[in-house]
Amino acid sequence: MQVQGKYDAKAFLDAKTFPDAKAFANAKAFPDAKAFLMEQMTRAQGLRLKRLSEEAYQPAQYDRDLSFAEAARRIQILEAEIELANSF
Numbered sequence: 001m002q003v004q005g006k007y008d009a010k011a012f013l014d015a016k017t018f019p020d021a022k023a024f025a026n027a028k029a030f031p032d033a034k035a036f037l038m039e040q041m042t043r044a045q046g047l048r049l050k051r052l053s054e055e056a057y058q059p060a061q062y063d064r065d066l067s068f069a070e071a072a073r074r075i076q077i078l079e080a081e082i083e084l085a086n087s088f
Contacts, residue, residue, distance in 0.1 A: 041071035052078040056085075 029048070046064065049071055053061040056078050064072070 039068050041066045041068050045071040045075065049075050049078070050080065058083050 045068070046062075049066075050062045052075060053059050058078070058081075061074050061078060
C-alpha cells in the first residue's frame with residue numbers, strides 16, 4: 001500500500017506516533033486517515049500479528065481479513081501482553 005501526496009509514510013504508519021487508532025483517524029494532519037485505516041491490513045502487519053499471536057499463545061488473534069486499524073490495535077495489545085509477561 002502506498003500513501004500518495006505530501007504525507008510522510010513512516011510517520012503515517014508509526015505506531016509510536018499514533019498508538020491509538022481512533023485518535024489517529026481523527027488527526028487533522030492526515031485528512032484521508034479514516035479511509036486508509038478501513039483498508040485491509042498490510043502484509044507487514046499480517047506477518048507481525050501472526051508472529052505475536054503465536055508468541056503470546058493466542059492464535060485466534062490472527063485473522064487474514066482484518067482492517068488496518070484493527071490489526072494495529074491487536075498488535076499493540078499483544079505487544080503489551082508479551083512485555084508484561086516478560087517482566088516477571
